[in-house]
Amino acid sequence: ALRYQTGWERAWRKPEPKKKYDVIIVGAGGHGLATAYYLGKNFGIKNVAVIEKGWLGGGNTGRNTTIIRSNYLQDPSAAIYEKARSLYETLSQDLNYNIMFSPRGVMMLAQTEHEIRGYQRTAHANNLQGVETHFISPARVKELCPIIELKGPRYPVLGALWQPRGGTARHDAVAWGYARACSDMGMDIIQQCEVTAIRQEGGKVQGVTTTKGEIDCDKLGIVVAGHSGVLAEMAGFRLPIESVALQALVSEPIKPCMDVVVMANTVHGYMSQSDKGEMVIGGGADGYNNYTQRGSFHHVEETVRALVETFPMISRLKMLRWWGGIVDMTGDRSPILSKTPLEGCFINCGWGTGGFKAIPGSGWGMAELIAKGYSPLTAEFGLNRFREGRFIDESVAAGVAH
Ligand code: FAD
Ligand code: PYC
Numbered sequence: 001a002l003r004y005q006t007g008w009e010r011a012w013r014k015p016e017p018k019k020k021y022d023v024i025i026v027g028a029g030g031h032g033l034a035t036a037y038y039l040g041k042n043f044g045i046k047n048v049a050v051i052e053k054g055w056l057g058g059g060n061t062g063r064n065t066t067i068i069r070s071n072y073l074q075d076p077s078a079a080i081y082e083k084a085r086s087l088y089e090t091l092s093q094d095l096n097y098n099i100m101f102s103p104r105g106v107m108m109l110a111q112t113e114h115e116i117r118g119y120q121r122t123a124h125a126n127n128l129q130g131v132e133t134h135f136i137s138p139a140r141v142k143e144l145c146p147i148i149e150l151k152g153p154r155y156p157v158l159g160a161l162w163q164p165r166g167g168t169a170r171h172d173a174v175a176w177g178y179a180r181a182c183s184d185m186g187m188d189i190i191q192q193c194e195v196t197a198i199r200q201e202g203g204k205v206q207g208v209t210t211t212k213g214e215i216d217c218d219k220l221g222i223v224v225a226g227h228s229g230v231l232a233e234m235a236g237f238r239l240p241i242e243s244v245a246l247q248a249l250v251s252e253p254i255k256p257c258m259d260v261v262v263m264a265n266t267v268h269g270y271m272s273q274s275d276k277g278e279m280v281i282g283g284g285a286d287g288y289n290n291y292t293q294r295g296s297f298h299h300v301e302e303t304v305r306a307l308v309e310t311f312p313m314i315s316r317l318k319m320l321r322w323w324g325g326i327v328d329m330t331g332d333r334s335p336i337l338s339k340t341p342l343e344g345c346f347i348n349c350g351w352g353t354g355g356f357k358a359i360p361g362s363g364w365g366m367a368e369l370i371a372k373g374y375s376p377l378t379a380e381f382g383l384n385r386f387r388e389g390r391f392i393d394e395s396v397a398a399g400v401a402h
Pocket of ligand 2: 398
């Protein structure tokens with residue numbers, strides 16, 4: 001039947017690069033595309049190119065397990081993650097593209113006394129920040145997710161931090177929706193085009209050298225996740241970032257058995273069920289720096305062990321696909337959205353294991369930073385915080401072991 005499906009319009013144009021743009025964004029992941037979108041939508045800046053070395057959404061944006069939540073501890077984090085979560089609520093309508101946002105609820109299990117205290121603290125902080133979360137009892141955990149084993153062979157479930165409006169969305173639809181909207185505004189998304197050098201004169205950015213030639217710009221945004229260190233080196237500065245592999249896997253599809261997202265951070269595993277019925281699974285990041293888009297064997301073993309003890313009914317499931325992405329980790333597990341030592345050059349990175357949920361808020365703030373030189377959403381996430389010791393410690397909220 002698909003034979004007759006011809007003449008479809010391209011969702012986004014396939015342009016050749018122009019000689020010069022007002023703004024170039026390097027990296028067509030969710031954060032780069034959202035930045036371009038809000039530059040156009042909120043500030044009318046549309047002479048923009050998004051340059052991508054592979055295919056758009058082919059980095060971590062298309063490799064993640066799509067968990068969306070905003071249950072972070074510190075005020076600047078809650079502000080940007082909740083801005084993102086609230087934009088996700090209406091993103092399908094905004095982009096006229098179904099991103100399948102599913103606010104089914106996210107729970108983070110407390111399996112030690114220490115975690116109970118940590119999550120109760122977060123619930124109190126979230127209530128002050130206007131983010132709805134609750135610390136719930138083991139009985140309520142079982143009610144929300146009947147397939148959980150509360151006793152556990154190693155760690156019992158003692159409660160959970162529950163965010164009822166957290167959930168999931170279709171990851172590549174987020175990239176595709178933003179890409180189509182950017183292209184419709186006249187922006188150029190240039191794929192299969194690697195940035196190989198950043199050109200500068202007198203301390204100010206001039207443009208980039210790419211595999212499709214030299215392209216000039218007034219302003220440059222570096223939004224390349226696991227390759228941030230590489231691009232920063234091209235621009236002449238260093239970043240407090242490490243790149244490591246984080247892996248995920250999905251099972252064969254089964255009947256609906258779980259309609260919430262569960263993260264079990266003490267035993268290091270998390271799971272949700274996709275609309276197709278596959279169980280979507282992930283665990284901790286690898287313990288050594290690398291640029292491979294696949295994870296280590298010992299981590300996947302640890303992840304599967306953790307999930308089998310939390311959900312014994314999955315012990316016979318067959319796994320279908322297994323992949324990895326390169327995540328960019330900062331020491332305080334918070335992102336960097338910042339001006340850089342090179343005038344006109346901005347950077348958005350350090351989202352590590354948890355940036356999918358942040359895409360709309362990050363794009364919103366980054367666009368404001370590039371357009372106006374300041375954004376209240378990004379102000380605390382500058383590079384200077386590392387020099388000044390103003391860390392935004394989110395190692396508990398990051399959830400994923402690292
Ligand atoms: P990317 O999507 O990686 O985009 C960067 C782009 O830059 C890439 O497409 C790359 O090709 C391009 N690029 C790099 N170098 C160059 C160059 N020289 N020239 C041109 N282009 C270049 N987050 C959550 O919130 N929830 C989750 O459940 C979750 N699960 C995850 C599970 C896994 C297995 C992984 C790997 C990550 C997970 N994350 C999760 C994290 C999330 O995926 C990332 O934080 C987020 O997708 C980063 O988006 P990005 O746009 O910054 O990067
Ligand atoms: O940030 O919620 C998250 C997450 C879950 C799995 C990977 N990251």
